Amino acid sequence: MSVQILRHQQSNNPDLPQAAASAPGQTAPTVAAIVARARQAQREFARADQATIDTAVAAAAWAIMEPARNRQLAECAVADTGLGNVEDKIRKNYRKTLGLLRDLHGRKTVGVISQDAQAGITEIARPVGVVAAITPSTNPAATPANKILNALKCGNSVIVAPSPKGQGTCELLLSFIHAEFARAGLPADLVQMLPTPVSKLATAELMRQADLVVATGSQANVRMAYTSGTPAFGVGAGNVASIIDSTAALDDAAAKIERSKTFDNATSCSSENSLVVLDAVYKPMLKALAAVGGVLLTSTEKARLQALMWHDGKLAGQATGQSARRIAELAGLERVRDQQPTMLLVEETGVGREFPFSGEKLSPVLTLYRAADLPAALDCVARLYAYMGAGHSVSLHTANPRQALQLGMELPVARVIVNQAHCFATGGNFDNGLPFSLSMGCGTWGGNNFSDNLGWRQYLNITRIAVPIAERVPDEAELLGDYFARVGQ
Known part of the structure; x- marks a missing residue:
């Protein structure tokens, strides 16, 4: 099916119900109207050829990558959420989308995608339908774009449920996507969002009515996705630790940690939260961290910072996504503020809610x-x-990469990141082989049903055709002979 054949009346058609903010009693019908339009568009899109699918992906990608629009999105994100900084969001929007385009390029997601004559199995790609994309305030443009591209690549429509703080950025992103869709002759209803103001009630209703939920953000949202009654992929909590062993190149490790920890003011779940440093290099590592702007707090300063950052045991919002200097100002740490810190360092011995x-x-x-x-x-x-x-990931700085295998065998993590800036590496980077994503599956350790970087395969159904092949019945001794030899028959 060509792009032009896919062209149809867009969502301003007066015969189609419009998405509008509604009273609680109208939430289900309002969401149902949005889902109905998404289903109508998706049914046609599901018959599209690979070229049309890839056109939709390219259109959505360019909507966020084009420099002027990228800057508008980054500025809107920081203005609306108060999190992170514009220049880093511009880089994130561009690189994460470019990397995902690389991963999707040339992937066949329409029709027969695999044939194994020996096994007699043919695999056919099938869309999942309408995807509910739950997205956080920390990445209000990059994360929706990532999910939209993956959903479109697999022939789906997608409805975004942004966080309340991120809804303005999401609206702007969708306006850019719809402009590109109009140029390409694609239906706008393939990509929609919940009406503003976005509510928990509407988000929950969308989860119930969609065919698949992909949830990134708070663990409350993830739990809601898992209990929605709809198949769901959710992510685990971040709290990345990095081990600095006695063979590490300390200056290099400190520089990479500083780049990772300060990028977008550490709004990424993949930013390092703790360093576990071996005694043999602890003092030299402190010196290396100081050289890149890390300022070690006294016990009194640590207590003042704790009072700012946590209220009643819960992480408060004042310091979230702010620069180290701004946090020092908010906590009244004049000595630290005057040193123009890039990172605030605190020493700790305990673990748990009391720490x-x-x-x-x-x-x-x-x-x-x-x-x-x-x-x-x-x-x-x-x-x-x-x-x-x-389940999330662990970082290791070492000259002995064999130690990474020990971490991978013993720690409850889905990723071991070796000698890299963690927040860039975990979600895929151009100098490692991990898929580009902003949603990290954490396996059963993190309460998730997958341990991959959330990618296009999670947005796809596969139908398998099995035909008869020459019978291959193994000999009992071939399969059990070793067991019988060791323990007897």
């Missing part, structure tokens, strides 16, 4: 732990993840 710095901070605040040796470092990280962040 809030052991958890995720979503700010350029880094917690330091000491460990006698690598086994002690692994034990410290395991305790951190037993409290928060299990």
